[in-house]
Amino acid sequence: MSLNHLGPAVLMCVLLISACTQEGAEPDTTESDEEVVAIPVEIGRPTRGDIVAVYSGTAPIEAFAEADVIAKVAGEVREILVEEGDDVEQGQVLARLDGDRLRLELDQSQANLRKLQRDFERNVDLKEKGLISTGDFDKIRYDLEALEASYNLAKLELDYTQIRAPINGVISDRFVRLGNTVSNNEAVFRVTSFDPLVAYLHVPEREYRNIAKDQVVSIDIDALRGQRVIASVTRVSPIVDPQTGTFKITIEISDEERRIKPGMFGRISIVYDQHLNVLQVPRSAILEESGETSVFVIEDGKAMRRDVRTGYAYSGMIEITEGLADDDKVVTVGQGGLKNDAVVTIINEAEESKVSDNAPTD
Secondary structure (H helix, E strand, O other): OOHHHOOHHHHHHHHHHHHHHHHHOOOOOOHHHOOOOOEEEEEEOOEEEEEEEEEEEEEEEEEEEEEEEEOOOOEEEEEEOOOOOOEEOOOOEEEEEOOHHHHHHHHHHHHHHHHHHHHHHHHHHHHHHOOOOHHHHHHHHHHHHHHHHHHHHHHHHHHOOEEEOOOOEEEEEEOOOOOOEEOOOOEEEEEEEEEEEEEEEEEEHHHHHHOOOOOEEEEEEHHHOOOEEEEEEEEEOOOOEOOOOEEEEEEEEOOOOOOOOOOOEEEEEEEEEEEEEEEEEEHHHOEEEOOEEEEEEEEOOEEEEEEOEEEEEEOOEEEEEEOOOOOOOEEEEOHHHOOOOEEEEEOOHHHHHHHHHHOOOO
16 A cells, blocks of 8 residues: 555654654663762861860959058148059058148147046045045046047047058059049059959859869960960859859969959860760761751762761860761761762872871771
8 A cells, every 4th residue: 555545644643653753763861871070078087085074154354352442531642652563562551641630639639638647647546535526536537538539539540641551462553643632531542462363254054063163274365375374163152143044153363473464354164074085076077957966977989977976075076975986987078068878089088098007006
């Protein structure tokens, strides 16, 4: 039968089938023919060492004792004996005020006292002879006692013209100049004690069982350019502030060289526990997602995600309690873009192999 005897519809179907067959004959491109791109990563092996549990906080450094030196009497400043930065001892004279009027009042009180003492001595003889009544004698005795008190008060006020240091320390401020007239209860100096210095740290209540007296404290102070200061916890408050949910601890700092000044800012770390010879990885290798903690390890050239359990973290390292072995190759750089079973290329493989070859063997 020739094509001429076929109907038009049948002929059209034959042509369509032929066209489809020709299209299907073209070569098929599958995913297996696509080139797989390896993701570059850096790896490292877990290390073993000691790791500590630390509570960290910040607080300003303060002087344990500081006192404003107050003028107890009014007067003109006649002499200044110390300047800012001078060491002083408790009771040391720092300045002197004009005491002319008080000195005259003391002389007058002393003269009156001497006169009344002589009268009292005469009345003692009269009392023994029965020539004066008991009431008159008691009146003279009371007057003498009152005058003695007035004399002692005048003597004390004259002594107040010598302004003395109330504590041992350093003159941190001078508020008056020579010739100034100061009034009663006016601040003249400020004395600051540098031994010891203290820091008051307010710690969340969840840490209460971890902080105790005499624990070692390390303090980093920016002004000291990396020099770490060692101190200790001297007091722990027995109560928790209900408004802030914190309790106060006091840290005392001894600094004989006086490198630390009150007002400096301290970054405080308190070590409250330690685990010895534990498996650790860099903290940057840890991935946290949906409450799960994991790392990527290299197996047969591929990255495999593995769940791990962590412990203490300190100084850029984190303890691994479950999920890793000492010889695992852990991805430390580049893991953020990895997926499970991804092909990788290790860019520090030569360096890592050298480290593994030099590792001590049991």
